[in-house]
Amino acid sequence: MNIKKDIAISDSGFVFDPTTGESFSLNPLGVKILTLLKDGDDQKEISDFVLQQYEVDSDTFENNYYDFLNMLKQFNLTEPQA
Amino acid sequence: MTNIMKKQKYERPIINRINAGVSNKFGTQTKINIISEIDGLAVKDLLKDYDSPLYVISEREIRETYNKAKQAFSTRYPKVQFAWSYKTNYLDAVCRLYHKLGSWAEVVSGFEYDKAIDNGVPGSNIIFNGPDKSEEDLTKAIKNGSLIHVDHFDELYLIMKLADKIEETPKLAIRVNMDTGIYPQWDRFGFNYENGEAWNALNRIMLNEKVDLVGLHTHIGTYIMTPNAYGVAAYKLAELAVRVDKKYGHKVKYIDMGGGFASKNTLKGAYLPGTDTCPSFDDYAEAITNALINSEIDPDNLPTLFLETGRALIDDAGYLLGTVLANKRLADGRRSTIIDIGINMLFTSFWYEHNIVPAQETTHHTEDTTIYGPLCMNIDVIRAAIQFPLLNKKDHVVISRIGAYNMTQWLQFITLRPNVVIIDMDKNVHIIRENETKKNFDQLEKVPEYLK
Ligand SMILES: Cc1ncc(COP(=O)(O)O)c(C=O)c1O
Numbered sequence: 001m002n003i004k005k006d007i008a009i010s011d012s013g014f015v016f017d018p019t020t021g022e023s024f025s026l027n028p029l030g031v032k033i034l035t036l037l038k039d040g041d042d043q044k045e046i047s048d049f050v051l052q053q054y055e056v057d058s059d060t061f062e063n064n065y066y067d068f069l070n071m072l073k074q075f076n077l078t079e080p081q082a
Numbered sequence: 083m084t085n086i087m088k089k090q091k092y093e094r095p096i097i098n099r100i101n102a103g104v105s106n107k108f109g110t111q112t113k114i115n116i117i118s119e120i121d122g123l124a125v126k127d128l129l130k131d132y133d134s135p136l137y138v139i140s141e142r143e144i145r146e147t148y149n150k151a152k153q154a155f156s157t158r159y160p161k162v163q164f165a166w167s168y169k170t171n172y173l174d175a176v177c178r179l180y181h182k183l184g185s186w187a188e189v190v191s192g193f194e195y196d197k198a199i200d201n202g203v204p205g206s207n208i209i210f211n212g213p214d215k216s217e218e219d220l221t222k223a224i225k226n227g228s229l230i231h232v233d234h235f236d237e238l239y240l241i242m243k244l245a246d247k248i249e250e251t252p253k254l255a256i257r258v259n260m261d262t263g264i265y266p267q268w269d270r271f272g273f274n275y276e277n278g279e280a281w282n283a284l285n286r287i288m289l290n291e292k293v294d295l296v297g298l299h300t301h302i303g304t305y306i307m308t309p310n311a312y313g314v315a316a317y318k319l320a321e322l323a324v325r326v327d328k329k330y331g332h333k334v335k336y337i338d339m340g341g342g343f344a345s346k347n348t349l350k351g352a353y354l355p356g357t358d359t360c361p362s363f364d365d366y367a368e369a370i371t372n373a374l375i376n377s378e379i380d381p382d383n384l385p386t387l388f389l390e391t392g393r394a395l396i397d398d399a400g401y402l403l404g405t406v407l408a409n410k411r412l413a414d415g416r417r418s419t420i421i422d423i424g425i426n427m428l429f430t431s432f433w434y435e436h437n438i439v440p441a442q443e444t445t446h447h448t449e450d451t452t453i454y455g456p457l458c459m460n461i462d463v464i465r466a467a468i469q470f471p472l473l474n475k476k477d478h479v480v481i482s483r484i485g486a487y488n489m490t491q492w493l494q495f496i497t498l499r500p501n502v503v504i505i506d507m508d509k510n511v512h513i514i515r516e517n518e519t520k521k522n523f524d525q526l527e528k529v530p531e532y533l534k
Contacts, residue, residue: 030095056092064094
């Protein structure tokens with residue numbers, strides 16, 4: 001999944017989408033993952049990173065990860081699929 | 083040497099849309115409250131020891147609230163007597179605690195009456211209210227010298243008939259309904275004040291030598307937010323007392339103002355939380371005692387003021403503890419959290435926006451959330467829209483202020499009722515009602531031979 005190139009992500013947890021004018025707030029892990037996605041990391045790379053850094057098992061994270069991707073789609077922060 | 087890095091605490095990734103300047107139905111929340119312990123005992127330990135879900139009653143909070151209520155009235159009026167309204171919570175341990183604190187019993191059925199007797203309440207300290215008193219119930223109540231609050235003329239005539247046969251003189255009060263300026267007016271119980279029915283009933287009682295008029299009663303409704311309505315009600319009962327005294331030279335021993343004080347719960351659709359809007363015991367006490375003291379009642383013969391306060395005394399002392407079963411995403415992106423507490427255990431969720439909070443530390447991040455119970459029923463909604471922190475499966479939640487009506491109006495529906503415990507003043511935990519088992523229900527059912 002590709003994240004829109006022109007969204008602005010701030011370290012403090014805010015995201016601005018200039019194409020719609022909408023703003024979003026994220027928690028720290030949300031910011032981290034969105035940044036990794038924007039940089040082109042795939043699911044495996046993101047998952048490895050999170051499992052290494054955080055107290056979480058892979059099933060729980062996978063579940064939460066897909067939920068998060070769905071929300072990004074819901075908020076139109078992803079590029080329409082070709 | 084290997085560098086073992088300590089992993090960070092995990093919180094799942096979330097994103098929320100910011101709606102600048104627009105407040106939505108999920109409300110805004112800046113600070114996340116948690117309840118991790120009750121009277122010094124950890125919620126997680128209580129759930130480990132007594133299973134989830136779990137009802138918890140705090141003796142400390144029962145005592146503190148009772149003392150506050152008592153103080154509000156007894157500092158303003160010389161003779162005050164509380165009567166515990168059994169229907170609010172009739173677990174025997176709870177009733178006995180109120181009796182220990184000095185409360186009499188207020189009951190509305192033969193079942194509740196027998197419970198009060200079994201709880202050691204002298205018959206003369208039981209107030210018997212309600213429209214459903216059988217001939218057998220009335221006979222028992224007359225013989226025990228209980229205070230019978232007559233609801234309608236059919237009942238009055240039955241009592242007069244019984245009085246012919248029974249040696250003891252029935253002690254009667256009438257329940258009066260009236261316009262106190264609040265809507266809806268509860269006019270289905272008792273005799274109406276404005277149309278003269280109440281006065282008529284009083285005359286009939288006074289003209290019958292076999293019955294004794296001892297009191298006047300009203301219960302103007304429940305969760306009444308306007309203390310002034312009580313002032314109006316107390317004034318009208320005082321007026322009836324004065325008229326009886328003038329015409330018959332007979333003084334009633336008490337005026338019973340019923341229950342109905344609001345607890346600090348928030349009603350559905352209310353703009354502000356109940357903690358901000360609900361009157362204090364002092365507000366109610368001021369309105370009622372002013373009306374009585376300023377009435378024409380002879381100050382040397384003030385009647386005792388009875389109060390049948392239910393929810394305002396016990397709501398705060400009750401907690402419902404539970405566990406997150408799952409998180410789900412609804413079609414429109416809203417999060418839903420499913421917990422093991424259903425509306426079958428939280429009857430009051432039909433009219434309250436119950437306060438529900440996590441039992442463990444969370445971050446300040448929240449999501450628009452709907453909290454569902456575990457029942458396979460669309461109506462099983464604990465909170466339709468709340469800003470809620472990110473809880474995971476197996477995390478614990480606490481619903482506070484549930485002491486009134488839930489442990490009597492609960493339903494055996496789909497799941498079985500869980501344990502109820504009380505935490506005593508020394509922080510000891512006692513089971514006061516065991517969790518139900520399938521066996522309990524099997525005992526009551528019978529399968530006809532042909533279906534075996
Ligand atoms: C006659 C009577 N007294 C007292 C109560 C207790 O009311 P509350 O819990 O509102 O104080 C009720 C409740 O309906 C009642 O019907």
